[in-house]
Amino acid sequence: MVFLTRILQRAPGARKRGFVDKLRVYVRGGSGGMGLPKYNGRGGDGGHVVFVAKDDLTLKQVIDRTPNKRFIAGVGANATRRAIQGDRGPNLTVEVPTGITVLTDTKQVIANLNQPGDQAVVAKGGQGGAHWSDFLPKKGQIRSVTMELKLISDVGLVGFPNAGKSTLLKAVSSADPKIADYPFTTMRPQIGIVQYKDLRRVSLADLPGLIEGAHNNVGMGHHFLRHVERTKLLLFMVDVHGFVLSMKHPHRTAFQTVALLMKELELYKSDLVDKPAVLAINKMDMTGAGDRAEELLYKLEHFEDSVTELPKDMRPRRQVQFEDIFQISAKEKQGLNKLKDKVREILDERFDEEQNELKQQAMQRLQKEASYGKTTDRTADVI
Ligand SMILES: Nc1nc2c(ncn2[C@@H]2O[C@H](COP(=O)(O)OP(=O)(O)OP(=O)(O)O)[C@@H](O)[C@H]2O)c(=O)[nH]1
Ligand SMILES: [Mg+2]
DSSP states (O other): OOOOEEOOOOOTTOOSOSSOOEEEEEEEOOOOOOOBGGGTBBOOOOOOEEEEEETTOOHHHHHHHOTTOEEEOOOOOOOOSSOSBOOOOOOEEEEEESSEEEEETTOOEEEEEOSTTOEEEEEOOOOOOOGGGTTOOOOOOEEEEEEEEOOSEEEEEEEOTTSSHHHHHHHHSSOOOOOOSSTTOOOSOEEEEEEOTTOOEEEEEEOOOOOTTGGGTOTTOSTTHHHHTTEEEEEEEEETTOBOOSTTSOOBOHHHHHHHHHHHHHHHOGGGGGSOEEEEEEOTTSTTHHHHHHHHHHHHHTHHHHGGGSOGGGSOSSOOOEEEEEEOBTTTTBSHHHHHHHHHHHHHHHHHHHHHHHHHHHHHHHHHHHHHTSOOOOSOOOO
16 A cells, blocks of 8 residues: 655744743842941842742743843842841742753753752852951852753654554554553553664653543543653644544544644643644554545645634644654554654754754854953853
């Protein structure tokens, strides 16, 4: 059987980037307050900049809240005749997404914020002036830090139950997930490693199936989408014949399942829709699959019109732009090589982009330093 590959190309220049998984910000601890020699008074210490992990927050929201990306804590109060110990400057607490690593420009890890409520001081306040410093205060720590969303794997499998996600994971990696013909076989994420001939390894996360209403906790709920957030690439998977949960539920065509998946993603966090994504149409070995696949491709190409077959509240506002669409049989291991190659191509391309960005940042820093005629302290203390 011939497995066609159709490409719905993104508009040139309209590459992803809506999804932010890395953010560099400026942080500065507050300066200390002045001491008061006459009374041996001590200035208050400057406040710290503290990052606190919060669930359900994205890096994009952090930018929206503070577009200038500068976080500066409060200064300590000067010592006075009435208050010979100046008050401490207030800390600046910044809410950041759970699951990030905070790094210095030299790539030293300041903190891993894995659980909601985890916190870390990312810029210390300066000491208040006192007799040991001639009553002169210290400045707060100044630096740039990068927040990186930690990835659980390179690729995340997104699909309705029974689409064949676990079957695909088993076919392309050494993982041995449970496979069965009833929905919700997979209860928790499982990661497999796909190894390429040149030994490049790509991790693939098999996630529990999603269904319409997942955002309202239907089925397994959309709790697992937080893992999707932490992958570089989404691999959507659909059963070419669609899905039906039970006799009581409506049958959803392959097109409808794709649109409903987009909707669930959007309802979880709208910027997930901007992640790089590919679509695998599975079970192409079954009879009638060719016609169904053609229908799905046609409907995806005429998305705006086709989506009207769903009730209004189930229609995604924006469409995920697939970089490529594959027709495969996970069970019969057909069409899998092309899919694997494309996945790798997208990941490698993205990796290149990251490298270029880092190089550019380094160049900009060097230029800045040269224009000041001095080098800045690039080995600031790591807390
Ligand atoms: N004919 C055919 N059957 C398939 C194919 N891929 C998977 N199946 C069958 O579809 C059923 C579901 O497969 P799974 O891999 O468990 O599906 P899943 O997407 O992981 O399902 P959940 O874990 O419930 O979300 C099993 O009976 C598989 O054997 C395929 O390419 N062709
Ligand atoms: Mg499964």
